[in-house]
């Protein structure tokens with residue numbers, strides 16, 4: 001058996017394990033989804049308070065009527081009486097709002113940066129990681145994610161398994177392998193040349209990047225992720241140095257947009273941010289060295305900024321990075337928050353992203369605390385980064401981001417009003433996704 005066949009067999013084994021390992025709850029959820037759709041059963045969510053994340057208005061004693069996977073109506077509880085066949089969920093002690101969205105996750109990866117562990121990772125292991133981490137993310141109240149970088153298209157299979165009801169997890173928009181230059185942040189640089197290891201997404205020059213965009217789409221990518229500059233968790237590259245040229249990024253964006261895919265650009269250095277925005281990417285991920293010129297370009301083009309800031313706090317407090325990553329983390333952390341705060345104050349559009357995988361999955365809502373208590377955002381603006389703004393960036397505004405008729409019934413409940421303290425979202429008590437309850441049912 002050659003290596004490719006062995007890898008295919010290993011992946012098959014992983015998928016079989018995934019199927020058998022799917023929890024009873026997930027299978028019930030899948031069945032519940034089917035039942036709800038086939039019989040159009042109504043579920044009444046009796047909410048103590050409903051928070052409108054567009055206006056900040058809190059409405060007391062509301063009932064959200066869910067039919068199948070969608071919201072059918074929202075009205076005063078006094079005006080919605082339960083029919084004998086209705087399922088009634090009592091959230092009268094909770095504040096209810098739309099499910100949260102994280103536009104920068106790596107669900108198939110874990111926070112283990114020991115170089116040897118990185119090298120012995122396999123697609124099968126990553127697929128299994130994805131099953132575990134998708135559930136942790138959903139249980140934390142994140143009902144949608146944009147997954148920006150995974151090896152072997154494991155994110156495509158994870159998305160499909162979630163959509164098929166095999167395993168619990170958020171709605172996923174996935175990129176497959178991130179595109180990057182030879183030797184760049186998105187290549188594999190740990191081994192010397194005689195091992196001949198090349199990252200899945202490596203492509204240089206116009207023709208190669210066009211081919212790679214088309215190949216990623218062929219194998220199931222919903223969006224294209226690229227590395228515009230160097231990064232922190234990679235060996236031998238400089239976060240401030242541009243990697244793709246303006247012309248390469250223009251070619252990527254032209255193909256991706258023509259084929260109906262958005263583009264997310266990892267970019268720390270100011271020139272890379274500027275070029276990526278000029279090229280027409282839809283979001284800048286990280287943005288650590290953003291300057292006034294890049295801010296102006298992003299505002300002109302409507303490019304979203306996706307700061308990933310809580311990871312710095314977590315890494316400094318609890319991380320253990322190898323020396324060739326650690327110093328870069330220290331250098332970037334020293335300036336990123338000041339620059340990002342300046343960009344936010346200047347009015348750049350922001351969508352919440354965490355880079356979950358650099359720290360444990362399920363802590364995603366800690367990012368909101370950083371936006372409010374370190375970046376100076378209002379609590380409402382912070383909630384919007386994780387709802388309406390994130391949905392807008394993903395092109396999913398008609399599906400999620402607010403509680404409105406016809407949208408997915410993606411609903412979370414917390415014990416207090418998040419506008420008084422966003423940290424209440426670090427302890428979400430109730431999670432419904434597509435009309436199926438995954439956490440905190442009380443009837």
Ligand SMILES: [Zn+2]
Pocket residue numbers: 104105106148149355
């Ligand atoms: Zn990332």
